[in-house]
Amino acid sequence: MHKILVSSCLLGAPVRYDGSGQQLLHPQLIAWQQQERIVAFCPEIAGGLSTPRDPAEIVNGKVITNTGDDVTPEFQLGAKQALRLCQQYNIRFALLKESSPSCGRNTIYDGSHSGIKVVGMGLTASLLEKNGIKVFSEQQMPALVKALA
Template sequence: MQKLLVSSCLLGNPVRYDGQSQNLLHPGLETLKQQGRLVAFCPEVAGGLPTPRPPAEIKAGRVLTKDAQDVTVQFAYGAEQALKLCKKQGIRHALLKESSPSCGRNTIYDGSHSGKKISGMGLTAKLLTDNNIEVFSEQQLPALFAALAEK
């Protein structure tokens, strides 16, 4: 039974930087949950960061908080833990939170902490993609479910 790695915040867990969640309600996800196929994971928490925590954005290849604290090591470690989990459980697909410096699939914030988004990938999304794990955002649910149906 194929499992799906999912950003914990999308499953209602209050792990976002602001201590909130982004609970994503979708019948397809509910079905996968009932089948025991969802694996919740927050790379930032796995990387050792607290909840809540200062907002962070990628700038010049580094992950920096609004007050310029470099948290790249924690973000990279969390990404490595996500990859390790996927390999251990044979996970080939992930549903990650768009625009996050960890999980952003298509967009991330530009590093200025001004709310501006740019094309790009978060550290976890990039590492997973580079290791042949298909990553989708919550804005790509039809494509995700199509990919899961193919396997």
């Protein structure tokens, strides 16, 4: 059975920038957990960032907090560690948190820290896709279920 990389916050872990989780309650996700197919991972924590932390958005290819700090190196490190984990466990599918500067699959925030979303990918989602790992957001659960069937 294929393992699936899943954003830790989607499993309820309090790893988001504001110290919260955003648990996805989906019967298939629960079944995968019971089958021990889930590999939980937060690239921002793995990259060395704390919880809570200043919110960050992608601005001209860099990840910048709302206070102006450049946290691109931490986001890049987390993305590389996610890729290594996928390679280690032969993971071909990932379920990541939409709109995150790390995990966003289809949308990210526009960099103005004003709540506006644009089409784009986070650093981790982009690196995984470039390396042949299929990335899905929590809004694409039916497609992920179908891909794993």
